[in-house]
Amino acid sequence: MIEQQVQAPPTKSRSHWPSILVLLNAVAGLLFFIGVAGISFLNGIIGLVSPETGPNDVARMFSYTAAGVLLSVLLLPSIVLAFKRVSSDRVSMGRVWEKAFSLLHPKKLIWFFPLIVLAGSWVNNQPPLNWLLMPVLNVLSLSIPVAWLVWLG
Incomplete structure (x- = not known):
């Protein structure tokens, strides 16, 4: 057999x-x-x-x-x-990304960029504040235009 x-x-x-x-x-x-x-x-x-x-x-x-x-x-x-x-196996983020992206959308954030630059200029001349606020303002002033350019494509 x-x-x-x-x-x-x-x-x-x-x-x-x-x-x-x-x-x-x-x-x-x-x-x-x-x-x-x-x-x-x-x-x-x-x-x-x-x-x-x-x-x-x-x-x-x-x-x-x-x-x-x-x-x-x-x-x-x-x-x-x-x-x-x-x-x-399935990844479904649902509306989480839509909500987060609508709040932090680059076309909304870019309008705050001049204010951040002016605040950075002012804070830079204030010795008690510059060590505390300049790092945050530096990160914002660098990341917002990059996010906007990525959004533009």
């Missing part, structure tokens, strides 16, 4: 490797940028109490802190989407 061997059909793999790689890479980036922000923040605090540190050095450390926090926040959507894709 001839025995016929029947192979089972290949099963669909539950792991989506590109999403796993994106998730690992984004989490590593998040940890790195949070670490940079934390170390820069501690250096800025130490610079505030140290008499030999100038105000420009302190402002630079807080600028690094603000940039690290911004880059960490920018990685969060990638982490959420990759995690959803790894944990289930």
